[in-house]
Amino acid sequence: MKGFLILSATAVIACARMPVVSTSGNAQQQDPARPRTASNSNSNVSDLASIAVLHQQDVAATLSRNPRALANLWTDDAVRMQPGGPGEVGRRAIYIDDSTQHSLSPRTQILRYEPVIRNVQIVGDWAIEWGHFEGAYKRFPADSLRTIRGNLLRVLQRQSDGSWRFARVMWNSAE
Numbered sequence: 025m026k027g028f029l030i031l032s033a034t035a036v037i038a039c040a041r042m043p044v045v046s047t048s049g050n051a052q053q054q055d056p057a058r059p060r061t062a063s064n065s066n067s068n069v070s071d072l073a074s075i076a077v078l079h080q081q082d083v084a085a086t087l088s089r090n091p092r093a094l095a096n097l098w099t100d101d102a103v104r105m106q107p108g109g110p111g112e113v114g115r116r117a118i119y120i121d122d123s124t125q126h127s128l129s130p131r132t133q134i135l136r137y138e139p140v141i142r143n144v145q146i147v148g149d150w151a152i153e154w155g156h157f158e159g160a161y162k163r164f165p166a167d168s169l170r171t172i173r174g175n176l177l178r179v180l181q182r183q184s185d186g187s188w189r190f191a192r193v194m195w196n197s198a199e
Contacts, residue, residue: 095119136160
């Protein structure tokens with residue numbers, strides 16, 4: 025128990041020292057306890073730009089339904105939690121699930137996928153974001169258009185090259 029308390033106290037102190045950037049909509053807010061410097065501001069802008077690239081890659085990969093392109097968006101130890109199913113642990117498990125879904129319905133076309141990220145908070149090499157998405161798809165080309173709406177919560181991790189990948193993703197239906 026004593027070791028747990030020491031570990032917990034160390035974790036709290038470490039987290040308290042991490043820089044935090046929060047964005048709501050288009051406005052960027054800085055943690056008031058953290059002094060604003062040119063390097064902090066430039067780093068935050070760079071991180072947000074890199075996260076925006078991940079968002080663009082997410083839209084392109086989702087619209088393409090390409091399991092390999094989708095897998096490249098995840099960390100090796102990623103976890104994805106989708107409605108009605110168990111958590112998928114690891115990039116390989118996520119890839120296998122996406123490949124299986126693609127092979128079970130190869131003619132499905134995703135015609136629209138529009139995520140709206142309402143807030144991004146950057147804490148060191150991690151970012152937490154939440155929002156919602158809307159999409160439209162057809163199971164067969166002649167099928168009627170079906171729509172989907174969902175809420176999402178995502179944890180991103182900065183990679184050694186400065187890019188970001190999804191580490192934890194959870195979503196639910198908002199219909």
